[in-house]
Amino acid sequence: xxNNLKVQRAILNITQxxxxxxxxxxxxxxxxxxLAKYVPSTVLALKIxxxxxxxxxxxxxxxxxx
Amino acid sequence: xxxxxxxxxxxxKVGWFLLIPSLVLGFLLTIGIEYxxxxxxxxxxxxxxxxxxxxxxxxxENIYNEIIGVCLLISLALVAFSKEKNxxxxxxxxxxxxxxxATYINYGLLFLAIIFIYGIPFQTIMIYxxxxxxxxFIIRFNLVLFITKRQMENEK
Numbered sequence: 254x255x256n257n258l259k260v261q262r263a264i265l266n267i268t269q270x271x272x273x274x275x276x277x278x279x280x281x282x283x284x285x286x287x288l289a290k291y292v293p294s295t296v297l298a299l300k301i302x303x304x305x306x307x308x309x310x311x312x313x314x315x316x317x318x319x
Numbered sequence: 320x321x322x323x324x325x326x327x328x329x330x331x332k333v334g335w336f337l338l339i340p341s342l343v344l345g346f347l348l349t350i351g352i353e354y355x356x357x358x359x360x361x362x363x364x365x366x367x368x369x370x371x372x373x374x375x376x377x378x379x380e381n382i383y384n385e386i387i388g389v390c391l392l393i394s395l396a397l398v399a400f401s402k403e404k405n406x407x408x409x410x411x412x413x414x415x416x417x418x419x420x421a422t423y424i425n426y427g428l429l430f431l432a433i434i435f436i437y438g439i440p441f442q443t444i445m446i447y448x449x450x451x452x453x454x455x456f457i458i459r460f461n462l463v464l465f466i467t468k469r470q471m472e473n474e475k
Contacts, residue, residue, distance in 0.1 A: 269471070279405035281464070284471045291409050 254292050256313045258283070261305045276300045326401040334397025341390040345450070348387055349443055356383045388449075395453040403464070413463050421456035 262272055269287070273280040278297065285291035293301070293313075302309040347353075360380050365373040403410050428451070432444045 278407040279403075279410060280471060281405075281467045282407055282409035284467065285409050288470075291412070294408050297408060 254313055254319055255289060255316055256286060258301070258312060259287050261301070261307070261312055262287075265305065272301075272304075275304055324400075325406065326397065328402045328404050328406075330397045331401035331403075334394050334399075334401060337390055337394035338398055341387060341394050345387050345391050348384055349446060353381075353383050355381050356386065357381050360385075391450055395450060395457070399453050399457050399460075410464070413467075414460060417456050417460035417463065420459050421452055424455050424459075425452040 262269070265272070267275070269283045270280050273283045276297070277300075282291065282293070282297075286293055298309050298313055302312055305312060357379060359377050360382060361376075362373060362378045362380070363375060365376075365378050365380075425448070429444075429448055432441060432448070436444055
């Protein structure tokens, strides 16, 4: 799964740490997601989407091999 | 979303505090450096070459190695199973990955020891093996978290 979390974060103009605080996870989690090393839980994906004011599909996308 | 079979974060410090001396004394014990703490203990089962079998009775025994063993187990468990300050779903996954990884490595090493190590040294390896699974887990888990943290410092 891919995501454009970094872009979303740039739009909101917040750091990884600030995003982490806003949704109540560690900064490692945000970092791992941005590097596409971690696929978040549905709950976390929904929280991020809500914070960005977008649909989950606008932030997270399936890849060919998913 | 975070699994709850973990101790609060404050126990991690207690664990480390107990683990370091326990590891040192435990290692010294396996190379023969030990102290005498002779005392009477209740044994479910006692049997030694040239001695009579004892079941469910009080015996005289040096409990130094028992104390070290118990301290090691408790401190390893405290360090391994206390929450991180910011335990969340990603850290939980690193935790589970590390546990699986540690199990593979631990039994891989045991497998090699069974094939290649004979006699008294094998017994020593078996003693180490009682504790290595948690030790390998702790090393791997903290290493991954450390590497992740360092990567983040390079990022912005």
